[in-house]
Amino acid sequence: MTHHIRVLDTASASGPQSARSRIPGVPQAGKPVERLIRAGQRLFHQGDAASHLFELRAGILRQTRTLESGERQVIGFHFPGDIVGFAPDGIHRDDCTAITDGRAIVHHADARTLADRSPELQPRLWAAAMQEIGRAQDQLVMLGRRSASAKVEAFVQYLIERAGNWRDGQVSVDIPMSRYDIADFLGVAVETVSRSFTDLRQAGVIEMTDPHRLTIRHPAALANLR
Amino acid sequence: MTHHIRVLDTASASGPQSARSRIPGVPQAGKPVERLIRAGQRLFHQGDAASHLFELRAGILRQTRTLESGERQVIGFHFPGDIVGFAPDGIHRDDCTAITDGRAIVHHADARTLADRSPELQPRLWAAAMQEIGRAQDQLVMLGRRSASAKVEAFVQYLIERAGNWRDGQVSVDIPMSRYDIADFLGVAVETVSRSFTDLRQAGVIEMTDPHRLTIRHPAALANLR
DNA sequence: CGCCTAATTGATAGGTATCAACGCTTGTGG
DNA sequence: CCACAAGCGTTGATACCTATCAATTAGGCG
Numbered sequence: 001m002t003h004h005i006r007v008l009d010t011a012s013a014s015g016p017q018s019a020r021s022r023i024p025g026v027p028q029a030g031k032p033v034e035r036l037i038r039a040g041q042r043l044f045h046q047g048d049a050a051s052h053l054f055e056l057r058a059g060i061l062r063q064t065r066t067l068e069s070g071e072r073q074v075i076g077f078h079f080p081g082d083i084v085g086f087a088p089d090g091i092h093r094d095d096c097t098a099i100t101d102g103r104a105i106v107h108h109a110d111a112r113t114l115a116d117r118s119p120e121l122q123p124r125l126w127a128a129a130m131q132e133i134g135r136a137q138d139q140l141v142m143l144g145r146r147s148a149s150a151k152v153e154a155f156v157q158y159l160i161e162r163a164g165n166w167r168d169g170q171v172s173v174d175i176p177m178s179r180y181d182i183a184d185f186l187g188v189a190v191e192t193v194s195r196s197f198t199d200l201r202q203a204g205v206i207e208m209t210d211p212h213r214l215t216i217r218h219p220a221a222l223a224n225l226r
Numbered sequence: 227m228t229h230h231i232r233v234l235d236t237a238s239a240s241g242p243q244s245a246r247s248r249i250p251g252v253p254q255a256g257k258p259v260e261r262l263i264r265a266g267q268r269l270f271h272q273g274d275a276a277s278h279l280f281e282l283r284a285g286i287l288r289q290t291r292t293l294e295s296g297e298r299q300v301i302g303f304h305f306p307g308d309i310v311g312f313a314p315d316g317i318h319r320d321d322c323t324a325i326t327d328g329r330a331i332v333h334h335a336d337a338r339t340l341a342d343r344s345p346e347l348q349p350r351l352w353a354a355a356m357q358e359i360g361r362a363q364d365q366l367v368m369l370g371r372r373s374a375s376a377k378v379e380a381f382v383q384y385l386i387e388r389a390g391n392w393r394d395g396q397v398s399v400d401i402p403m404s405r406y407d408i409a410d411f412l413g414v415a416v417e418t419v420s421r422s423f424t425d426l427r428q429a430g431v432i433e434m435t436d437p438h439r440l441t442i443r444h445p446a447a448l449a450n451l452r
Numbered sequence: 453c454g455c456c457t458a459a460t461t462g463a464t465a466g467g468t469a470t471c472a473a474c475g476c477t478t479g480t481g482g
Numbered sequence: 483c484c485a486c487a488a489g490c491g492t493t494g495a496t497a498c499c500t501a502t503c504a505a506t507t508a509g510g511c512g
Binding site for chain 4: 372404405406416417419420421423424437
Binding site: 065067071073075076086087088089093094111112115116122123126127129130131132133134136137139140141143144145146184187 | 291293297299301302312313314315319320337338341342348349352353355356357358359360362363365366367369370371372410413
């Protein structure tokens, strides 16, 4: 059905960060630590205890869930500014992997413990948790769209809202994730994603110099597509 | 595309609870109050300030978002035990309507304010927020399923987990929501929902005496369908 | 250089949205 | 009390969309 194993995953598993190792440089308790993140590295695994909370400062993360059937669903992407690692019942139900190099503040505690321990963090923790709820719900709306091209359009809009660079009335954005990631994010086939991008390009809505760079000259056109 | 207006909504708007009125019996501040909820009543509206938090004690709620295009997405259903009314940025982006009669404890505060004001509630509030994240993510997995019948199967499983009654090794559950609600929950057409139920029935996986009551004699069969 | 993967495009079969019609229940008014 | 309207759920027929299989190109890496 869907794609079982991705290059990034295997690359990371065989790379300098062994798959099941603790995040290096993270103390078992105490003060938060800033960590560098390398593309392909996994921050936490499906099944791990949710023992760390990450304040992402740079880079893009991908959170995925793999079903017993082998199907993969991308639960979400994380961008700088996000707080990552919320989990009900103290157990991660997803993998979280870096798509690009990055940097994060790592707290050795789950959200609730951290809120108890550091009251000054509470406002930001609550805001982040609410944002997480809101983003998951927005993604539901994205997935609920009936047609595949509407989903891809909504994804483009989402990317722009989260990471778009505005300049001279036009907006461009990097697309660090693969077409497979986008496909598993939207619940459509990778070929459909590719075709939808082509359609959007030929319709004059978007421009793409290469598959991972997108520009919109007339953003109003996209707004109409909502 | 999708269904613009539902009977319950219009019924509620013309019913005893006027559409834009405050929740009756709720003080503007102070102690929580228990409120009865009538089927069709709306607890909050898209665009409202997120000024109340509801501890649902009985009944089923439906949270929906309506797009400018008129399409409706069911963001989620709420069951007894849920805490309802989390919203990022203090503004509700969804409508929340009672599907059945019910009962709730109403707090006149948003989650963060309530956490500040009532520290003894903090553990439950955090747990509820984490649950909300987890459920939205589970729903993403449901929507990501490729085939419509797989989505309906996943929905049945979801219903059973949330509200199933186990007895003598078999499980049954009420389905209080309409086929339209299920369709807008799963992002498929209402006819497809109906056909999928029929298929599941004919395949011997489920039994349905009427459209709103479901029984599974051999739950193991459903587990295999994951 | 040769292998592997990503991304794209093509062809086709199958699934699902859509339009349509019907039975059923509920509520309303004559 | 019965006729009627309205909405829900279901089923049928059909056209369109998309998943799937296949092939091609381009780029990265050992």
